[in-house]
Amino acid sequence: MDTSDVHLLSAGSVLPGPAVDNATLARHFSMDALWEQWVDTFIGTRSRHLAVDLSTGEVTHTLAALGAAAAQRALDRAAMRAEDVDILVMATSTPDSLMPATVNVIADRLGIDHVPSYQLQSGCSGAVQALDVARQFLSSGQYTTALVLGGDVVAPFYDVHVDLRKVPPNELVNFVLFGDGAGAAVLSRETAPGAAALRTVFTRLVGLGRPPGATLEWYGPVDRGREGPPAAEDYKAIEECVPVMAEEVLHELLDELDWHGDDIGHVLPPQLSGRMTAKIYERLGLKGHEVSCVAETGNIGNGVVFFQLERALGHLGPGERAVGISIESSKWIKAGFALEGV
Incomplete structure (x- = not known):
C-alpha cells in the first residue's frame, strides 16, 4: 500500500x-x-x-x-x-x-x-x-x-x-x-511545514512457541489471593533477543524502501533501558543521530515512541530520513517505521 x-x-x-x-x-x-x-x-x-x-x-x-x-x-x-x-x-x-x-x-x-x-x-x-x-x-x-x-x-x-x-x-x-x-x-493525509511523510510501518508477531519475556497480570476479585507477581521480566532473554530483532527490523525497513544505511539521518532505537538502548544503537551500525530519552524518562512502554517522535520532528529537515524500531518482549513483536521530511 x-x-x-x-x-x-x-x-x-x-x-x-x-x-x-x-x-x-x-x-x-x-x-x-x-x-x-x-x-x-x-x-x-x-x-x-x-x-x-x-x-x-x-x-x-x-x-x-x-x-x-x-x-x-x-x-x-x-x-x-x-x-x-x-x-x-x-x-x-x-x-x-x-x-x-x-x-x-x-x-x-x-x-x-x-x-x-x-x-x-x-x-x-x-x-x-x-x-x-x-x-x-x-x-x-x-x-x-x-x-x-x-x-x-x-x-x-x-x-x-x-x-x-x-x-x-x-x-x-x-x-x-x-x-x-x-x-x-x-x-x-494533508501536509504542513515541519511535517514528515510516513513512508512505511510494520508490526509482526514472532513469538510462536516462545515463552513470554514479560508478563503483566490483571487481578480481579476472584483471583486476588493467588500467588505470583503482578509484573515480571525475563531480562536475560530480553538482553539476548532484542538487539538481534532490532537489527532484523532495520534491514527489513531498508530493503522495503530501497534505502541504504548511510541515508538515515536519525535513528529511533528501542527504549528498554539506558544500557540496552546504547547496546542496540551500536549494533545497528548507523551513523545517524540517535534519538533517545530512556535514560532520563525510564521505559514508558507505549508512550516512548511519541517522546522520540517529538524530539525527531524538530530536527528532520526536507528529504532527511529517519527509522524507528520497537521490540516487544511480552510475546515477542517486531515493529518499525520510516519517516522522510517534506
Missing part, C-alpha cells in the same frame, strides 16, 4: 511529577550504594517519572489525564482543534480501567465525539501498531486526520512499601526500569 500521502504533522508528550533519580529510589527503599551502582552500571537509566507518590503510595496521575494533556499538546503544535480529528487510536498495556476504555475518557476530556475510536492492548510495540492502524484508515481515503495516542502508568503495580532486598531479580528490575507518561501524534 502506498502510504506517501500520510504525514506526521506533530507529536506531544507529558511526564508526571518531578524526575526520580536512582539516589532517591535507593534512599526510599533503604538500599545501599552498591545497589545504586548496580542500577547505574547494568540498567543505565538515571531517572524516571512516576504517577505515584513514593512517600504515601497515592496515585497522583491517571493515564487519561496524561494522555489528554499530551494529545492537546500535539493538536496545538499541528494548529488543529479537537473537532478536526476524524479518528482516534490508542495503545496501552495499563488502561485506567477495563471499561470505559481510556481512549474514550481522553476523547471526552478533549471534547471529541461522533468519531471512531480504538484502543489496542499491547506492550511497547503497541505504539507502532497504533500508528499502523491509523495509517491504514487514512490511506483508505475515508478519513483525513487521526489522533494517535500511547502511554502507560505502572503506578497501580508499584508497591512503594516493598522490601527490595527480598524481591527476586525478575521483579526487582521493574522498580528501576519503568516510568510513567503518555504521548500523542497527529497524522493526516
